[in-house]
Amino acid sequence: MKKFEIEEIVFKDIKLIKPKVFEDERGFFLEVFNTEEFKKLGIDELFVQDNHSKSKRGVLRGLHFQTKHSQGKLVRVIKGAIYDVVVDIRKNSSTYGEWYGVELDSKDRKMLYIPKGFAHGFLTLEDETEIEYKCTDIYAPQYDSGIMYNDSDLNIDWKLEKYGIEELTLSEKDKKHQSFREYTESYQGDYILLTGANGQLGQDFQKLFDRLGVKYVATDYQELDITNKEKVREYIENSNFTVVINCAAYNDVDRAEDEIEKCYALNSYAVKNLVEICREKNIIFVTYSTDFVFDGEKEIPYTEEDIPNPLSVYSKSKLEGEKYSLEYEKTFLIRTSWVFGMGNNNFCKQVINWSKDRDTLKIVDDQVSSPTYSKDLAEFSWDLIQTDRYGLYHFSNNGEASKYDQAEYILKRIGWSGKLERGKTSDFSLKAKRAEYSKLDSSKIERVVDRKIPHWKEGIDRFLEELWEKDGKRD
Structure with missing residues (x-):
């Protein structure tokens, strides 16, 4: 019946x-x-x-x-x-x-x-x-x-x-x-305020939004100083933003040991400003942190439940920013690692530039995590934002590698014929202490967006193709 x-x-x-x-x-x-x-x-x-x-x-x-x-x-x-x-x-x-x-x-x-x-x-x-x-x-x-x-x-x-x-x-x-x-x-979708828009992640968000037809305003420090709370409030006040994506950060790990105030202003207090204003306006807030918040004592990938123990000024400032952001129930906080893309200078670009005038390169093999392609980070972040399942997430490309492994793969792909040597972190005069192992477990975000994250080697392959296409030649 x-x-x-x-x-x-x-x-x-x-x-x-x-x-x-x-x-x-x-x-x-x-x-x-x-x-x-x-x-x-x-x-x-x-x-x-x-x-x-x-x-x-x-x-x-x-x-x-x-x-x-x-x-x-x-x-x-x-x-x-x-x-x-x-x-x-x-x-x-x-x-x-x-x-x-x-x-x-x-x-x-x-x-x-x-x-x-x-x-x-x-x-x-x-x-x-x-x-x-x-x-x-x-x-x-x-x-x-x-x-x-x-x-x-x-x-x-x-x-x-x-x-x-x-x-x-x-x-x-x-x-x-x-x-x-x-x-x-009229446009009926999300309206995004994008800060730190000139960085590699910010640039990839703009490309993604242009492709999807998402309405956004891209700002960098010249247009919007996010350390100035009243300026930020005034900027947001007269717009109907539904999401703020904060890609701005102080990322010079070693210089941060000397520029403590500047580092905290951008990584901690600016985040606090944005969080408070987003709460007032009922706006979704998205921001990014780092695998550096962990001390590297673990031997398997770090999950969102693991307790941070930062080793440097930079990582301590990022952790403080995390705490501010998670006080708001409509926050997406995404930790990531070793980001590379078409924007600012990054390790992938450094290796390519070093190879142009050097026959021998020495790269550390005692720092292990996972390189993360900023294009993948932007796309998975956007998929996550659509779910409204707020909270803390880890995202890095699949697989793990040392800096040496990453450099070796890049140099083989570009056909470099020089000699690559293994080094240790202690061989270099670096002011900031770094974790030996900081690979992130990204299984949570994969479950939520129901999508598999590409391997870091695949990310580098696509990055190189993008770089060669931009330059009009293969380096």
């Missing part, structure tokens, strides 16, 4: 569902939702939130949607009646801008399944009307949006004359929604 039947399908996606009702002298019983039965109807959804609203006659709610975390819905009336309306706002849809309306009431108990990508609203037809609806994603207030119920281009017939409703009751928010034309012509 079928527990549910599809009475009507609209736009190939919206489904009016009639549940099987068992009635006798005692009353009635019905199933509202059944995962396996709904799969037979072509609805394979995970509903994560249930909502319940009560309204008097003549209340109109809508047309609502979320620009991110779009919600599929299963709507039913448990008391009274509504005229339910959905509008296709999927910009690549063949039925874009078309609407559908249907009466739902507590007597026939029909339900309306609305997939993601539709604006939704309803008009209550009786006093004390109550509806319940299941949602496929959480309510995200920073992405809440809407379209005017009486938009002239949509021309929705709310059947006010049929239902004898002369005056509507709307919330102040619903009175101020955009027009459908404004929705069509």
Whole structure:
């Protein structure tokens, strides 16, 4: 016996569902939702939130949607009646801008399944009307949006004359929604403030956002001094940023031993400034830390649960910045290691430059971690941001290597014919103490974004191809 039947399908996606009702002298019983039965109807959804609203006659709610975390819905009336309306706002849809309306009431108990990508609203037809609806994603207030119920281009017939409703009751928010034309012509996604935009990670974020069509503002210290809290607040105040991605950092590990104040200003106190302002504005905050926060005493990769023990001024400043960032519940804190890319100078570029005028190179083999391609770091960070699963994450390319291993691989790829020698950290006069082993375990982020991180050698291969393409030749 079928527990549910599809009475009507609209736009190939919206489904009016009639549940099987068992009635006798005692009353009635019905199933509202059944995962396996709904799969037979072509609805394979995970509903994560249930909502319940009560309204008097003549209340109109809508047309609502979320620009991110779009919600599929299963709507039913448990008391009274509504005229339910959905509008296709999927910009690549063949039925874009078309609407559908249907009466739902507590007597026939029909339900309306609305997939993601539709604006939704309803008009209550009786006093004390109550509806319940299941949602496929959480309510995200920073992405809440809407379209005017009486938009002239949509021309929705709310059947006010049929239902004898002369005056509507709307919330102040619903009175101020955009027009459908404004929705069509405007950008609806995230709006990013990117700091440290001239660095290698910042540059790769810009390339990624340009490719995806994500709206962003890229700033470096010339445009925005993030150590100046009032300047940052003023900059953010007049914009509707939804995410701040902080790629700015003081990264000169050895010079930090002398420039302590400057190092802490950028790695710790600037992070504190950004966190506090993001909290005030309900903006998602993303920032980066380092494998250097660990002391290297461990012999297997460090997880997010391992306790840091920084050895240098630089690493201590980064750890303090971590503590500030994790005080905000909407923070993504990502530790990474040995980052290389097309931006600032990095170890990969240094090895290539050294090889141009030297026949012998000496590279340490007692520092082990994993080289991380900034392009991969940007892409996985963006995938992670889409999940809204905030917290601390580790990210480095798969595999592990010493600095010697990294240099050896690069030199072979560029065809260098010189002699590579092994050295020890103690052979070099470095002011900052470094961990011998600081490989990060990145399995958590792989699980969350459901994607495998490439090996560091593959990252270097792609980096070299990008470098050669930029230079127009192979070095």
